[in-house]
Amino acid sequence: MNQQAEPFLKELRELDDFKQVHVSRPHESAHLHASGRATYTDDIPLVAGTLHAALGLSTKAHAKIVSMSFDAVRATPGVVAVFTADDIPGHNQCGPIIHDDPILAEGVVQFLGQPMFIVVATSHDIARLAARRATIEYEELPAVLTAQQARAAEQYVLPPMKLARGAAAAKIAHAAHREAGEMLLGGQEQFYLEGQISYAVPKDDEGMHVYCSTQHPSEMQHHVAHALGVASHNVLIECRRMGGGFGGKESQSALFACCAAVAAWKLLCPVKLRPDRDDDMMVTGKRHDFHYAYEVGYSDDGVIDGVSVDMTSRCGFSADLSGPVMTRAVCHFDNAYYFPDIAIEGYCGKTNTQSNTAFRGFGGPQGAFAIEYIIDNVARSLKLDPLDVRRKNLYGKTERNLTPYGQTVEDNVIHELLDELEATSGYRSRRAAVREFNAKNTVLKKGIAITPVKFGIAFNVTHFNQAGALVHIYTDGSVLVNHGGTEMGQGLNTKVAQVVAHELGISFSRVRVTATDTSKVANTSATAASTGSDLNGKAAQDAAGQLRQRLAAFAAMKYGAGEVSANDVRFADDCVVVGEVVVPFEEIIKNAYLARVQLWSDGFYATPKLYWDQKTLQGRPFFYYSYGAAVSEVVIDTLTGEMRVLRADALHDVGASLNPQLDIGQVEGGFIQGMGWLTTEELWWNPGGKLMTHAPSTYKIPTVNDTPPDFRVNLFKNRNAEDSIHRSKAVGEPPLLLPFSVFFAIRDAVAAVGDYEVNPPMNAPATAEEILKAVRAVRASRGAQS
Incomplete structure (x- = not known):
């Protein structure tokens, strides 16, 4: 054993305190946030020929659409095209569970602010201005606006739910004290710093690459594919980071992704859709009151x-x-x-x-x-x-x-x-x-x-409790991670990088987490329900753990002289310890590559013990x-x-x-x-x-x-x-x-x-x-x- 290795081995034996989890680290993009260099969807350099879209919104809460005239819209300099529900090549639907949520209103509008058509122009401002020049004729219908009105009319989107245990009514009736009352709890606007946005870029052979600020890339892939009438493998959804999500970008980013994709598909050129804050708030849903x-x-x-x-x-x-x-x-x-x-x-x-x-x-x-x-x-x-x-x-x-x-x-x-x-x-x-x-x-x-x-x-919903991840180790000892979760400022990528660094015994700086991408990890669940780190952390740990086992077996064989088992090989402080031999991590990786050891792995996790009727x-x-x-x-x-x-x-x-x-x-x-x-x-x-x-x-x-x-x-x-x-x-x-x-x-x-x-x-x-x-x-x- 060399003299340099001895103090290191002694420290490992006595303390064995190497860890990259349970420690505070800055957000992995904090330096980018602070310097303004963090890339959000609106910051992505535009492909040549990119056009801009805006949505035409209903001005009635509930009405039949009698007619729509776009003469003034098309006459606006810079306007390239106007699309309605009739122009959608596939299905005009983006409801996440029930097919009751059209991408564009068809025949009837059901709330004031509902998207009715898409205007595509040479600039964002022109598209937004032109969208307001349409002439729409309505036949108004009665509108129900509050939960109390809906209840009185017995008008529901789903059947009622009832859960009971014991005999509540009898116990209340015989209690020493009784009270009854009612109250209201208001809703809440999402108010993410970054609004809804999608940028659709057509690819060859009917492909579509959509950069989307979304918490659920796989669902966006599903909806865009259905709207275009193509298979899911034709659609790639990518999200590097969001400027806030809070749930508003779980299902409702679909409308914007689909509209951008439909316009790009029809015009065979890239189209960006970034609604103004007012339009965003008029179109999108809130917390339920x-x-x-x-x-x-x-x-x-x-x-x-x-x-x-x-x-x-x-x-x-x-x-x-x-x-x-x-x-x-x-x-x-x-x-x-x-x-x-x-x-x-x-x-x-x-x-x-x-x-x-x-x-x-x-x-x-x-x-x-x-x-x-x-x-x-x-x-x-x-x-x-x-x-x-x-x-x-x-x-x-x-x-x-x-x-x-x-x-x-x-x-x-x-x-x-x-x-x-x-x-x-x-x-x-x-x-x-x-x-x-x-x-x-x-x-x-x-x-x-x-x-x-x-x-x-x-x-x-039990089947959503699953996740996948990919971990790659390059020959210089650096590590690249991709997982199915999305980063919205909460630090998910930071925690996943910590988990991988800890599992491989390497420094945090060696690990990089890339943009969420449906072509890398498929069939992912939304980053929601507070499960982002639980699910994706476990999946990344599984992938890194497989790599660690392979590397341990290789290291034991190469450096252990048949006297050290793979289970006794230790990874810590950017080194691999095999008995009394200490090898730098990057040296192990280079030698493992030369020995044709697989240096990437996929991981998967499904939350146990769950069931629900x-x-x-x-x-x-x-x-x-x-x-x-x-x-x-x-x-x-x-x-x-x-x-x-x-x-x-x-x-x-x-x-x-x-x-x-x-x-x-x-x-x-x-x-x-x-x-x-x-x-x-x-x-x-x-x-x-x-x-x-x-x-x-x-x-x-x-x-x-x-x-x-x-x-x-x-x-x-x-x-x-x-x-x-x-x-x-x-x-x-x-x-x-x-x-x-x-x-x-x-x-x-x-x-x-x-x-x-x-x-x-x-x-x-x-x-x-x-x-x-x-x-x-x-x-x-x-x-x-x-």
Whole structure:
């Protein structure tokens, strides 16, 4: 053994601490983001002869199309062509599940803003201008705009869902206390920084290469192929990165991909379609808003004896992903609580509005919000601390741990997590201080609340829980990875690169992750449901593991002199250790290539243990649960309704984090996005069905000024009980439920106006207007009581 190798071997024997996972690393594209050199779809250099497309949109919410005249459109200098549904060579459909979502309206328009035709011109501005010059004659039809109207008309995109356990109605009727009520929870605009965009480039022999900002390249491949009337192998979808996705680019990027591809196919030249932000917001779906009606019966100490809820979502004109969204809402109504007697009904209302779609949380936040509202009411009615009522109803460890849909909660850490957060946040003393402040102030009122989260991880369509990956090692020792997930800023590629580097014992800088590409990894699932790292990380680990085994066998044979088995070969710090021989990684690779050892491999992963019966709403839809909790303190101005979050403490369970700093960033981002949804982001349609909040000037997302000045985010120390990728847990969606604490802190502040005697009738989002309305309602109620 040489002297240089000895200290290295000693260090490995004593510490064996080489790792590339469970460590914080910057996002792999952070330097590109910061310098402006990150390539998004709109940054791709244009092929010579590229034309630009714009969509002509309906100006009616529901109407028959009597006639369309494009004379003024075609007369616009620079316009090359106009295409309608009749020009689509294949199928005029882009619905992800049910074929009820036309690419271009045909015969009838079903919402104001529905694409009716495509204008192709020599520039983006010309195409957009010309699209507004069409003359359309309509015959208007009655329009249904809200979930309540759809429910009254029994107009649904899918059959109702019903899940029950025990005898909820009887338990409610015989409970010591009973309450009933209703509330509204608004939707949310996707508002990704990068809007929808597709760039279609025809290839030889009826091929089509589409650069698309999408979370689901394989679905885009499927839809484009059907729209063109060709086989899937004719279509290549590529996505290097997105400037945000949140779910809005899971299914709804299909319309833009198909329109660009159809125009390119008809004109035999490249076509780019990048809608203006206003058009994007007018065309695309949002988070589903919900209307709830509930009944609850409970004991003197706040234990819920029976609860029932009726949820109706505004789905829009087509089914899109509304069925799975409602399924997840039904399966998350329980949140972190055990209810032996429960009844849940979910209705997917069909309306003449944008077809709502996936959005971070995918129905889970809407389901859990309802039970948190109910528990908040129960606690205030009994004059108990809401935290104490929440604790009394939590799932147990070994009993009271079966969900209404039949899955046993096996990994429950919510009790320990709440204990830690209660202590570190000083919740009890701060609650007392808030009440002391309110007793001395008549205009400003403070509120504080703590809310827990239990969020199931997996697609609730079982076959989507699979992924593939390719790993190539080049003769210089560098590694190239391709997988089926998409990067939308969340750090998926960073985590996958860490997994591969760790598996091969090499430095992170040796690994490069390339653009998602349907010609490399086929039949992929959407990057959604918080499963990106779970699925693609495992698939990449499988591919890298196969390479490691091959290299270990080769190294043992070449350097082990028959005395070292492949199982004893170790990979660490860019070296391969064979007994007492230390060989640089690149030397092993060069020699393996000369020995004709395969230096690439594919990997695959399918999540185990999952099964689900959609008809009975029973099974095990989730591989595991993520947990979290947050405490928020707010102050409101009772004269104006203005609100500020003063402090937020979040503690979130991500298992054994692959990259703690990235995960903290996701928790922070999810919290602020959820806070915006529940406080300022109000969607409003006028009586004619036009979305009036269709631009940054009219739709208020949170800014840096809305971030709590005291914002404390920590990761709960835990390891996933299930064999996830390095025992980590998902972090994409669950943190969005943490800012429930903000909403209920606002409600606590409003309740202070009435000395905590009245449950404020407050819907979400809790805008200044909604807060002021609730304040007035509480005062009126107190006045009536006195």
